[in-house]
Amino acid sequence: MKIDLSGKLAVVSGSTAGIGLGIGKALALSGATVVIVGRAAGKVDDAVASITAQVPGAQVRGVVADLATAEGARQLFAAEPRADILVNNLGIFNEVDFFDTPDEEWARFYEVNVISGVRLARQYVDGMVASQWGRVIFVSSESGVAIPANMINYGTTKAANLAVSHGLAKRLSGTGVTVNAILPGPTFTDGVEEMLKDAIAQSGRTAQDEADHFVRRARPSSIIQRAAHVDEVANLVAYLASPLSSATTGAALRVDGGVVDSMAI
Incomplete structure (x- = not known):
């Protein structure tokens, strides 16, 4: 089995570090042209340089944009109007008690962790449908199905990722575009x-x-x-982004090390 993404353009949000950077590297290793997106120019440049150094011949470029805002999304779309593969990885997390979490913090988490991915999917899916091929992947979390008591706002947004991805998969039935979510555990x-x-x-x-x-x-x-190690999560994304995963859509695939104690999601 060989994952070959040659000729495919992948946009990965929140990809200057951590899981997002690992996903960018995995997609580049598979032959995709990768667009790294982050808020800080220096971090974007460092991420592009990191992948280029580790993947000989990598086709990778960066866009500086704050995807937590509508204006940032417009900046990305102006620079990269289309994509074959969209990985909605952008997300924030922290440990905070439910009773110490004000409305503003709930709204911030929802804007970053949920709405950013909604905006990107709205932009890029039309082109995928026109091409009769595309991959949309939402990075959720095991916390989206086993809500931690000390991260309720985070877990709620990750549950929303699952709802959006599952519903969008059904909306795109028969188009050749698949939509899935992955659920990393502690990484x-x-x-x-x-x-x-x-x-x-x-x-x-x-x-x-x-x-x-x-x-x-x-x-x-x-x-x-x-x-888990970042590469262990990124490898699952590379598979889902590939033609090999054509019968997998509407799914929530766990890469959580077995944290969720269930045979199903």
Whole structure:
């Protein structure tokens, strides 16, 4: 089995670091032309340079745009009006108690984690339908089906990702465009390392060891008993973005290490 995305153009939101950057690399390795999108020019340039250095011959370029805003989306669309593959990865998370989360924070999470992907899908899907081929992938989370008590606003937005992706898949029935969501579990990224920085300082563990310890403590149902690696998540996205996944649509595919204790979603 060979994943070949030669000739395909992929737009990946929130792709200057973490899972998004890993997805960009995986798609470039598979031959796609990849568009990296982020808010800061320096981080976009660094991400493009990182993929170029790791993937000989990679076709990758960057766009600076804040996709949490309608204006930022318009900037992206002006620079990249079409795409064959759209990966809605942009997202934010934090640990905050339900009773300490004001309306403004709920609205911010919804705008970034949900509406950004809605805007991008609205823009790019028409061209995919015209071509009778396309892939739309929403990066949700195991927190979208097992809402954490300390991240209720985050989990709610990730559940919304699942609703949008499933509904859009049905809306695009028979068009040749598939729409799916993936559900990563705890994954070792710069963002997770930042979240655990106080615990790392107190324990003296390495960042990776602390992340694995967090999984065993906070997600004891994990079967792999560790944080996933970015490449493990990105590999699933590369498959879903490929022609090989043509019979997979409307699905929510877990790459959560078995955190969700269920045989189904």
